[in-house]
Amino acid sequence: MSKILDIEKIREDFPILKRTIEGKPLIYLDSAATSQTPRCVVEAIEKMYFETKANVHRGVHTLSQEATDKVEAAREHVRRYINASSIEEVIFTRGTTEAINLAASSLGDSFCNGDEIILSVMEHHANIIPWQLLQRRRRINLKVIPMNDRGELLLDEYEKLFSDNTRMVAIAHVSNVLGTVNPVKEMVAIAHKHGVPVLVDGAQAAPHMKIDVRDIDADFYAFSSHKMYGPTGVGVLYGKKKLLEVLPPYQGGGEMIKHVSFEKTTFADLPFKFEAGTPDYVDIAAFDTALSYIESIDIREIEAHEQYLCDMATRLLNEIPGMRIFGNAPHKSGVVSFLVGDIHHYDMGLLLDKLGIAVRTGHHCAQPLMTACGVEGMVRASFALYNTEEEVQHFVEAVARVAKMF
Numbered sequence: 001m002s003k004i005l006d007i008e009k010i011r012e013d014f015p016i017l018k019r020t021i022e023g024k025p026l027i028y029l030d031s032a033a034t035s036q037t038p039r040c041v042v043e044a045i046e047k048m049y050f051e052t053k054a055n056v057h058r059g060v061h062t063l064s065q066e067a068t069d070k071v072e073a074a075r076e077h078v079r080r081y082i083n084a085s086s087i088e089e090v091i092f093t094r095g096t097t098e099a100i101n102l103a104a105s106s107l108g109d110s111f112c113n114g115d116e117i118i119l120s121v122m123e124h125h126a127n128i129i130p131w132q133l134l135q136r137r138r139r140i141n142l143k144v145i146p147m148n149d150r151g152e153l154l155l156d157e158y159e160k161l162f163s164d165n166t167r168m169v170a171i172a173h174v175s176n177v178l179g180t181v182n183p184v185k186e187m188v189a190i191a192h193k194h195g196v197p198v199l200v201d202g203a204q205a206a207p208h209m210k211i212d213v214r215d216i217d218a219d220f221y222a223f224s225s226h227k228m229y230g231p232t233g234v235g236v237l238y239g240k241k242k243l244l245e246v247l248p249p250y251q252g253g254g255e256m257i258k259h260v261s262f263e264k265t266t267f268a269d270l271p272f273k274f275e276a277g278t279p280d281y282v283d284i285a286a287f288d289t290a291l292s293y294i295e296s297i298d299i300r301e302i303e304a305h306e307q308y309l310c311d312m313a314t315r316l317l318n319e320i321p322g323m324r325i326f327g328n329a330p331h332k333s334g335v336v337s338f339l340v341g342d343i344h345h346y347d348m349g350l351l352l353d354k355l356g357i358a359v360r361t362g363h364h365c366a367q368p369l370m371t372a373c374g375v376e377g378m379v380r381a382s383f384a385l386y387n388t389e390e391e392v393q394h395f396v397e398a399v400a401r402v403a404k405m406f
């Protein structure tokens with residue numbers, strides 16, 4: 001029995017969990033796609049709209065200053081949360097996808113034909129396509145770290161991929177499909193030995209474990225608020241100050257400049273150089289509340305609870321005849337991806353939905369990984385702090401029931 005968190009009390013914070021689907025209580029097992037949002041975060045959004053809505057970083061009037069203070073307080077909170085050295089290293093974006101596009105686009109300016117970027121086979125498309133788009137501007141090559149049958153990256157093979165032309169490594173901290181927690185600290189150390197910077201895609205790590213960018217020594221680290229009980233439309237790109245300082249801006253527009261003339265424009269200091277236009281300041285302010293919510297529970301307890309549910313789901317699912325679980329690394333975060341016999345993932349997802357259970361089906365925006373696993377899609381259950389043992393039990397019974405129908 002998991003005694004780690006007072007789940008019933010936590011569930012009270014998430015009104016959506018009281019919903020029914022097809023007359024059945026909702027069992028939400030798709031938090032890796034997007035997590036649900038506690039009442040306090042929605043209230044923070046409402047309060048901002050009703051009391052403090054004004055554009056930020058401009059205007060001397062009180063509302064604008066209050067709104068600016070909230071955004072900058074959120075930035076300081078993110079800094080603390082990931083243990084960055086300074087707020088200049090915290091850039092707000094629309095999400096992980098935009099954060100990686102920003103990094104790839106700005107870094108790409110200095111890449112030359114023949115340069116190489118190392119990615120892994122388990123990357124989400126958000127950490128593949130921005131680098132492929134760069135290939136339109138520069139004839140760079142992508143090299144791919146392979147994995148073993150358990151879904152662990154092969155570090156020996158990784159080391160062999162480095163050459164004099166390697167300019168960048170971009171890897172997921174946690175796979176959104178396999179749940180593998182990659183040894184990013186070790187992988188960063190290997191890259192740094194070769195003088196190569198590393199971008200870590202933390203979209204699936206930041207909601208589940210303590211992130212310390214300085215301990216990992218990541219050069220860039222990207223994540224999304226909406227997977228961390230926060231609002232949609234907000235993400236973060238952390239970057240080491242000395243690297244960000246020399247990168248060109250990603251987008252141009254208001255608030256990212258020092259001085260503009262038609263002859264010559266100079267850019268604002270960090271982090272504003274990378275934040276063109278009006279940011280999603282309402283949601284950034286509410287992200288601050290989401291981080292406080294996580295801290296009020298303690299990320300280590302959340303991690304232990306999710307680990308417990310994941311282990312339980314894996315053990316019970318494995319008892320179902322024909323079950324194939326993808327990703328069996330010893331160090332896994334809270335997702336279980338699977339197929340049963342030759343039941344199409346889409347059919348499984350639809351039938352589970354009829355039983356009130358929300359899972360994700362398909363290629364999970366990781367088609368190269370699907371190809372490596374020899375499948376077109378999978379069913380994925382992902383866990384968050386509000387899921388219960390009873391839900392896992394119901395979910396496994398439902399999968400077994402659907403399996404019997406075919």
Ligand code: 7TS
Nearest residue numbers: 032033095096097124126176203204224
């Ligand atoms: N990187 C990883 C590892 C992800 O899992 C995702 C989203 C992203 C990047 C992109 O994040 P976004 O917030 O910019 O969209 N992953 C998923 C998923 O697994 N199911 O839906 C979205």
